[in-house]
Structure formats: structure tokens, C-alpha cells
């Protein structure tokens with residue numbers, strides 16, 4: 001048991017994680033005059049952009065939006081090399097911001113927080129770290145990311161493989177992996193697989209792509225940034241910051257589709273679809289692209305475009321997603337992935353036809369053959385959203401664990417706080433716009449909301465704040481309501497609803513009511529003194 005005797009915390013706030021949200025949280029704590037400590041399991045800042053250092057890793061949200069706006073000088077002085085920045089550049093950017101904000105001295109690197117327990121008696125959190133330290137704080141901000149707990153490969157014999165094994169989610173940082181002259185197998189064709197496979201194919205002797213489910217692959221927006229656009233954005237970064245929060249997805253609106261689906265005849269629809277594909281946002285062909293009939297036309301159009309890129313008809317057919325509508329799973333973006341299958345040394349193994357039976361010391365055994373390999377790369381994704389929370393042993397009021405509280409799936413209010421766990425804040429967690437929005441915009445918005453909440457608590461006698469049970473139920477219903485309006489959200493097997501992890505409760509975990517609605521609801525709670533929450537007063 002952790003001792004819970006102290007009524008005096010070591011610091012006001014602990015921030016766990018030093019990615020986009022964590023860096024900003026540390027800065028915010030200082031700005032608000034709070035004492036703060038940070039813990040990061042990696043040796044450097046970056047979070048997801050530290051670990052996912054596989055070749056080809058890049059962001060598919062425009063870099064000039066996927067960035068901080070709280071400090072206008074950062075916006076004015078940082079030059080992105082491409083609309084879709086690569087991993088190394090984003091990590092370098094985060095390091096630059098952390099140095100500028102002088103928050104590195106607050107962070108203990110290479111240190112995991114393993115336990116966190118709340119005392120109702122003292123209204124304090126007590127944490128244990130991997131370095132053996134115990135830290136007591138008032139407010140705990142777990143900026144641990146939604147996609148940071150890698151999915152453990154659930155394939156027989158995975159540990160028996162005698163060749164080299166890599167995970168896209170924990171790519172070696174100290175050396176370049178050499179694929180030259182090697183037979184490489186890649187398992188997984190989500191966003192990570194789609195990015196790494198073309199890079200591996202550049203030097204490998206043979207590449208075998210083990211695909212369980214085909215995904216939509218659309219073009220990237222990559223290329224040089226329009227200097228006029230960048231100058232206009234730099235004129236008033238704070239106005240842009242506010243404007244991003246007024247949008248649906250936390251990005252500057254592109255407005256490609258001028259018409260509603262029903263307003264157009266067949267020719268008009270084809271023209272709109274062509275224009276949207278050429279504009280690299282096929283999902284924006286129509287103003288009402290979320291309607292099932294519009295989505296069906298968009299899905300069909302993308303399937304045709306994908307098939308037109310791949311020369312071999314069998315491969316083209318199997319690379320095409322027939323089983324779910326566009327947006328049901330997270331779509332992938334690449335200008336080179338499908339083209340890679342036109343190379344003679346790259347072969348698709350569709351697991352729907354020939355499933356993997358197991359992994360042997362020298363390769364992968366499918367129902368049809370044994371494929372001999374020198375290297376195996378897992379691009380198998382994450383135990384998304386709840387995995388990183390469960391990786392810490394968290395207990396709230398009455399010693400109840402968060403695993404128990406979320407046994408049937410995550411429950412919280414506004415994606416940030418959980419009933420029974422006062423003053424625990426979870427940015428980018430379940431039921432927030434998270435991955436269906438620009439995560440950088442979200443990180444700033446949520447951290448602002450969290451620190452406005454903390455300031456309110458500081459001014460109101462430092463009670464424990466947590467949502468009422470009914471507020472959580474209401475929020476889950478609202479999340480499901482909006483998910484129900486999104487084609488394929490509730491019917492497609494995806495990590496959005498935990499379907500990629502055997503035994504995980506199936507609950508759609510992303511709020512898709514839009515960024516603006518989410519932000520407005522947070523502001524209303526702040527303005528009205530947290531009507532959907534309960535306050536726990538310290539005993540004694």
C-alpha cells in the first residue's frame with residue numbers, strides 16, 4: 001500500500017506524458033503559478049512522435065494546423081518543410097517548443113508512473129514511479145495519449161521467430177534498420193503499415209504484406225506550403241487559434257464540396273467526386289457527405305480510384321475495402337502505397353483467404369504456405385484509448401480501480417474526467433473528439449479547459465471535482481447518438497470501438513458531434529460553475 005499520511009502535497013500538479021498535451025500542460029501549470037512535476041517514460045519529449053519513428057512516418061493533417069497556437073512567436077518562427085511533416089521534424093518541433101517554454105527541467109525522463117491512488121481523506125493523489133519515488137499532488141493530468149499502448153501480437157508462435165522483429169510503434173531510435181537484400185514480412189495495413197511498406201520496399205529483396213482488412217487509401221496533401229497561406233496565418237495566430245475551435249474537426253475548413261448530394265444529377269456527382277479526389281479530400285465531395293447515400297457514392301469512387309492504380313487485377317481487388325463504408329475505419333493516406341504493389345518484389349497476402357496459422361522460427365505460416373522471412377515488422381496498432389489508462393494502476397474514491405469502473409467500456413464526462421476519480425484529468429481520452437479531430441488543436445483546447453478548471457478549484461477551497469454519474473451516462477448517450485449518424489461507425493470493426501483487441505468491450509470511443517459543440521459544452525460548464533459535476537470536500 002502507498003502511504004497516505006501527508007496532507008501537504010509535494011506539488012500542485014503532476015503531468016504524465018510529454019507529447020503535445022503534456023508539454024502544453026507543463027507550461028500552463030507554470031503560467032498559472034502552480035508547482036508542477038512531469039514524468040515521461042521516453043528519454044525525450046514527443047510522445048507518439050518519439051516512439052513511432054518508423055521510416056515514412058508522417059502526419060496527414062496539415063502541419064501548419066497540426067501545431068501549437070498558444071504562442072504566436074512559435075507560429076511566426078517555425079518553418080515546416082512540407083504540408084505533411086515527417087516524424088523527425090515533428091519531434092524536433094516539440095523539442096523546440098519544450099525548450100522555448102523552459103519546461104524540460106520539470107520532467108523526469110525514462111520514468112513511468114505505475115500507480116496513482118486518490119485519498120478522499122486528504123483530497124490528494126499519491127503516485128509511484130518506476131524510479132521508486134512516491135509523489136503526492138492535488139491534480140493529476142494524464143497526458144498519456146490515445147494511441148500509445150501497442151497491441152500485443154495475438155499470433156501463435158510470435159515469440160519463436162528467429163529473425164529480426166520490429167514494431168512500428170516502438171521503432172529503434174539508435175540505428176537505421178537495414179532491409180537491403182532481406183525478405184521482409186509486414187503484418188498490418190492501417191495508417192502505420194501503409195506508410196512503412198513503401199519505405200521497406202525501396203531496399204528489401206522481397207516484401208510480403210499480410211493484410212487482414214483492406215483499408216481506404218486516399219492521396220496525401222503533401223507538398224510545399226503555400227507561402228501566402230502561411231503569411232496570412234502568421235498575421236494573427238490567436239485569431240486562427242479561436243477559429244480552429246469553431247470548426248467541426250479542428251482544422252481550417254477546406255470547403256471543397258459546393259453542393260448537396262441530392263441537388264446533383266449523375267454527371268454533377270461524378271464531377272464533384274473527381275474534383276474532390278483531385279483536391280485530395282474525396283470525402284468532402286458533397287456538403288452533406290455524412291449522409292449514407294453520399295457516403296456510398298464517395299466510397300465507390302475511392303474504390304474505383306484505388307483499383308485504377310494497381311495493375312494486377314487480383315491484387316487490386318484484394319486491396320480494395322469492400323466490407324465497410326469510407327470513414328468506418330480510420331482511412332489511410334499515401335501517394336505511394338498502392339503503387340508499391342506494382343513492383344515485382346512486393347506481394348499481398350490477403351488473410352481473409354489464407355489466414356495466418358502461426359509464426360515459425362523462419363517465417364509466417366498461412367493456411368496455404370510457409371513464407372520464409374528474415375525480418376518481421378508488426379504494424380498491428382494499439383490498445384487504443386483505454387490501453388494507456390489501464391497501464392497505470394489507478395484507484396479513486398473507496399479504492400475503486402479505473403479498470404473496474406470501466407469494466408463495460410470507458411465512461412466519463414466531456415472526455416476528460418471520471419466519476420469517482422476527483423481531480424484526475426485525462427486529455428485525449430475516450431468520448432472526446434480525439435482522433436476524429438486535429439489532435440494538436442484538441443490538446444490545447446483540453447489543457448486550457450483543464451487548467452481553467454484547476455484555477456476554479458484553487459479559488460473555491462480546493463475541493464475534489466468529478467462528474468456526476470448521470471452526466472457520464474448522458475455524455476455516453478450523446479457520443480453514441482453522433483456515432484449513429486456517422487456511416488459505418490457502429491457497424492465496422494475498428495479500434496474506434498475496441499474491436500481490434502480480443503475481449504475488449506465494444507463501445508464507440510470517439511465523440512463525433514464536432515469540435516465546436518464539444519468546446520462550447522466545456523465553456524458552458526466553466527461559465528456555470530460545473531453544474532454537471534460533484535464536489536468532494538476534504539475531510540477534517
Ligand code: N01
Pocket residue numbers: 058059060061147153154155168187188189190191192193195210211212213330333351356379380381382435495500
Ligand atoms: O494501427 P491500426 P496503426 N493479424 O489499428 C492489423 C494513427 N496514425 O498503427 O484492420 C493480422 O489502424 C489490423 O487488421 P484489422 C491513426 O489514427 C496516424 O496503423 O484489425 N493483422 C490493421 O490492418 C491510426 O488509425 C498516422 O483487421 C492484424 C493493422 O494491423 C492509428 O494511429 C500514422 C493483427 C493495425 O492497424 C493506428 O494506426 C500512423 C493480427 N493478429 C498512425 N492484429 C498518420 O497521421 C492487427 N492487425 C498518417
